[in-house]
Amino acid sequence: MLGYRGAITQELIIIFLRLAETKIYPRFQSQAFKRKIFSVFIETLQNIHKYATPDETGFNNAYFLVREIPDGLQISTGNIVDTNSMNSLKLKLDTIVTKSEEELKAWCKKKLFEERNSQFDSVGIGLLELAIKSNNKLLYKFRPVAEDSFLFTLEIDLTNN
Amino acid sequence: MNPLQIAASEETPEVILDAKKNIFKLTGRSFVQNSVVFYDPILKWFSDYFQAPNSTTKIELKFDYINSSSQKRLIEIILKIQQLTKDLNSVNVVWYYKSDDEDMLEKGQEFGEYFKLPFKFIPY
Numbered sequence: 001m002l003g004y005r006g007a008i009t010q011e012l013i014i015i016f017l018r019l020a021e022t023k024i025y026p027r028f029q030s031q032a033f034k035r036k037i038f039s040v041f042i043e044t045l046q047n048i049h050k051y052a053t054p055d056e057t058g059f060n061n062a063y064f065l066v067r068e069i070p071d072g073l074q075i076s077t078g079n080i081v082d083t084n085s086m087n088s089l090k091l092k093l094d095t096i097v098t099k100s101e102e103e104l105k106a107w108c109k110k111k112l113f114e115e116r117n118s119q120f121d122s123v124g125i126g127l128l129e130l131a132i133k134s135n136n137k138l139l140y141k142f143r144p145v146a147e148d149s150f151l152f153t154l155e156i157d158l159t160n161n
Numbered sequence: 162m163n164p165l166q167i168a169a170s171e172e173t174p175e176v177i178l179d180a181k182k183n184i185f186k187l188t189g190r191s192f193v194q195n196s197v198v199f200y201d202p203i204l205k206w207f208s209d210y211f212q213a214p215n216s217t218t219k220i221e222l223k224f225d226y227i228n229s230s231s232q233k234r235l236i237e238i239i240l241k242i243q244q245l246t247k248d249l250n251s252v253n254v255v256w257y258y259k260s261d262d263e264d265m266l267e268k269g270q271e272f273g274e275y276f277k278l279p280f281k282f283i284p285y
Contacts, residue, residue, distance in 0.1 A: 010194040116233045125229035
């Protein structure tokens with residue numbers, strides 16, 4: 001449906017959103033589901049833009065795939081992270097996937113209002129939003145590709161219900 | 162005091178802050194990458210305005226979408242307004258949301274619960 005490999009920039013995020021509006025939204029009736037797609041596109045892509053480890057050319061080298069699944073979409077991303085990011089992401093994701101929707105919302109609210117100045121944890125809210133929007137249907141893996149270098153893959157199933 | 166007006170873009174809301182006309186509103190989407198750069202002039206404008214504010218100030222927020230980083234900046238702005246306001250009832254925040262957008266209403270309600278300023282929620 002949509003596939004891209006290369007650097008993720010803010011300009012490219014805007015182009016993907018335009019594509020979603022013209023090519024993907026017409027496949028779905030629900031305005032709420034279209035808003036969900038919009039939100040997940042932004043949070044996944046901005047997370048890559050902010051936190052992926054740049055390659056030797058200075059750009060993040062990532063992929064972004066969107067495919068149709070029964071009654072929804074599957075969004076997959078992959079990008080390179082270093083060991084520190086891998087450990088931090090894994091810790092957060094391992095915890096996130098054990099939480100209920102209500103627990104995720106409460107956690108997100110706490111981070112937003114009470115811990116918003118914490119630089120250490122700045123990646124957290126985006127991941128929590130993704131978990132909430134996808135009813136916690138997140139699949140992730142870290143595969144070693146070189147020393148201090150892992151391919152972080154994230155698969156999100158968005159269903160129209 | 163000079164008004165602050167910023168036209169909407171695909172990633173930033175329209176901003177109209179005009180003390181003379183008593184209009185204070187942000188409208189549209191907000192998912193700018195560097196939210197600090199975009200929201201700092203707004204924070205500064207309100208900091209100046211609340212040195213000598215109008216008798217009543219209605220702050221209108223009408224977001225189609227606001228990402229987590231922009232939400233943080235918005236919290237900082239409203240906190241600043243709350244700190245500078247001597248009479249909390251002279252300021253109210255109107256949070257508009259699309260009538261079928263429960264997430265945006267819920268987000269507004271979270272803001273409303275956190276701040277002491279009065280919040281009103283209006284569907285459109």
